[in-house]
Amino acid sequence: MINRIMTNKIIQSSMPVVAASYLGPALAPNQDATWDEAQLPLNPDEMVLKIMGQPLRRAGRFIKLVCCGALTCLKSVPPEELKDKKIGIFLATGLGNVDEILPFITQVFKHEGGFPSPNQFANSVSNAAAFFLAKVSDVKGVVLTVSQEELSFESALWLAQSYLESGEIDLALVGGCDVFTPTVTDYRDRMDLRPDNHRSMPMGEGSSWLLLGNTNGKKIGNVLSVELDYNAKTQHQLSAKVNILSECEKTADNLKWRHDQQKILLPGFRLTDIDQSFFEESGWMVEDYLPHCGIHPTASAYGLARAFLCCPSAFLLHCNYHAAGRRALVAATTI
Amino acid sequence: MSKSNIDIRGWGAVTTLGWSAKESANNLISGNVRPADFCKSSHLTNRELKAFEVSYAGNPLDKSRAMLDSALTEAFSRAGLTASEIAESCLLVGTTGGLFIRNEYEFTEIVRQNPGKESPPIACRNRGPGEVADTIATKYGINGMIMTFSMACVSSSHALVVAAQLLEQKKIRRAIVVGFDPLLNLTLQGFASLLLYDDEKCRPFCNTRSGMQIGEAAAAVILERNDSDNKRRGAYRFEGGYLFNDNKNLTSAGVDGELAGNVIGQTLTRAGVAPRDVVAIKAHGTGTRDNDLSEGRGLTKVFGDNLPPVISLKGAIGHALGAAGAVETALWLSCLEEGMLPKSFGFTQIDPELGFAPSEINIPAPDGAYLFTFFGFGGTCTSYLIIKE
Secondary structure, three states, rough: OHHHHHOOOOOOOOOOEEEEEOOOOOOOOOOOOOHHHHOOOOOHHHHHHHOOOOOOOOHHHHHHHHHHHHHHHHHHHHHHHHOOOOEEEEEEOOOOOOHHHHHHHHHHHOOOOOOOOOHHHHOOOOHHHHHHHHHHHHOOOOOEEEEEEEEHHHHHHHHHHHHHHHOOOOEEEEEEEEEOOOOOOHHHHHHHOOOOOOOOOEEEEEEEEEEEOOOOOOOOEEEEEEEEOOOOOOOOHHHHHEEEEHHHHHHHHHHHOOOOOOEEEEEEOOOOOOOHHHHHHEEEEOOOEEEEEEOOOOOOHHHHHHHHHOOOOEEEEEEOOOOOOOOOEEEEEEE | OOOOOOOOOEEEEEEEOEOHHHHHHHHHHHOOOOOOOOOOOOOOOOOOOEEOOOOOOOHHHHHHHHHHHHHHHHHHHHHHOOOOHHOOEEEEEEOOOOOHHHHHHHHHHHHHHOOOOOOOOOOOOOOHHHHHHHHHHHHHHHOEEEEEOOOOHHHHHHHHHHHHHHHHHHOOEEEEEEEEEOHHHHHHHHHOOOOOOOOOOOOEEEEEOOOOOOEEEEEEEEEOOOOOOOOOOOOOOHHHHHHHOOOOOOOOOOOOOOOOOOHHHHHHHHHHOOHHHHEEEOOOOOOOOHHHHHHHHHHHHHHHOOOOOOEEEEHHEEEHHHHHHHHHHHHHHHHHHHEOOOOOOOOOOOOOOOOOOOOOOOOEOOOOOEEEEEEOOOEEEEEEEEEOO
């Protein structure tokens, strides 16, 4: 049984989680807050001042949210624990800095080949946000911008673990960020949401982060496994997968959770066919976090980071479905 | 020299020189190279910017898909991959624009079909850079892990290095690495707005250089872990992959050459290859003042007076942006198959600040270590070696 899941599809050793932060559309770090979809997007400048101590005048919304979310996470760790550590940045995003691309391309078409703003173009380049974050957090080396639609964050998490295992880095700052861009209808189309699939749920945005790796300080949990391409297409298959993970409890140290821990299922996108009662009858609590952050491609980062901070002594299982049918599964424990 | 266990099993490419890597290499070696020209595609609004444009009779969205299909089909065929091998492979894509071309094409079509009416706001219906990988995986039935790197000009070169690392770690068995970037108004006019565009010609490392020119392209390179001690798949190994992000400057790798030299030095050290054992260098060579200074000075710091032949492909095919890593690797491999290294197009005059000329004639391609370098927006650097045996 262990061999079956210990394939190259999942990580093979657990990752200590040193810190976490989550930021949703209400732009209040580490707080569940209500927001009104019709009011989006809220102005982030006050939050930028508070977290960064100075305005980011030339940066767009995506860059601001990336930096604020990641710095909130980093600043929750005593600086001495980060001293002399090689930190890698893994920024996950589904849509990227579409907030900069749209006005730039609008200018291009509006003026039919005019001379649009060079600053706006520079900020629209896909890895500009990762550069800004590297600069404000003084990180050099491994800085990657990863995108894979609704599974972007899980992809970045998987990759971060590979880099931690390789010894290239000591710590991995892994986050997911996507920003709301009007209109709501356009945003829903971009997310490929159909009437039977969260179409009516409020749209959102967020920037949520985990700091992974070993420090001399305390940790808040462990990421146990990340599987990017498991093939459970039905409720039955997903249940079987959960059973496999349960088997691992008995035999694999690195996939262990204690019986006094609450088992929490975090359903990501497209789990409308999940039979909630099945999990509840099996002792699982189902925690749907999407109402707290709204729909955006990297909402899974929000869901996991929030669970690390708000659900102590728990075993977490996060399931996410991509529009084309791919799945990602993350197992974790909190302390 | 250390030996990696990563074989290059196959590759394919579409460039302005041809609809296959082989055709592109043959045209490059024979000097059948057209300069960048004013673009014809219906979705491009500015007709005054020259670029390297792939010829195609249909619309630009269909062309993009055809380019991807052609590059992948060539790569699969060269690798001899079975359907089940393709299905179990992992897919790593490097792209900047991705399928954003759909937005540009649809917008210009709406405007064209509604003459005299006010232009609507441009919609952005694409689902981000990951849509390219999703499209490929769905079409070819790739069930392995898929991941997209959207990191400006190092997107697919980073994807190659990450793939190599995952193969070395035995996280994956085989990686199909794709680079893809079509011509977009977004990037053409973006680089023009940064004053980085040469209206006349792309002249890498030349004293008269004044900017880059964009070329559209698609490519696929298939890397595979070889667990056999003596049975290699093909004649090429991937070695010493190194990626690095500096945080000093958003748009330059630093003209003193320190950063470029350090990155190249790391690659050689990781591969256990001495500078004297590098037989030629596939340089990034964009033709911008700063990039070529950074890179050229970095090369001379590492190689001193014993600089091997330096070749930039961008004078012949343009800068394929996020696709450049996979495209230039595939094209170079096909040149190696033909036994010749092409000259570096666009060069006429030595830059005294650099003090060297890139290769001005075709030369035979011996066995040995070939160095590849890529530098991009956001302080990003990639370097690796391909060993021809």
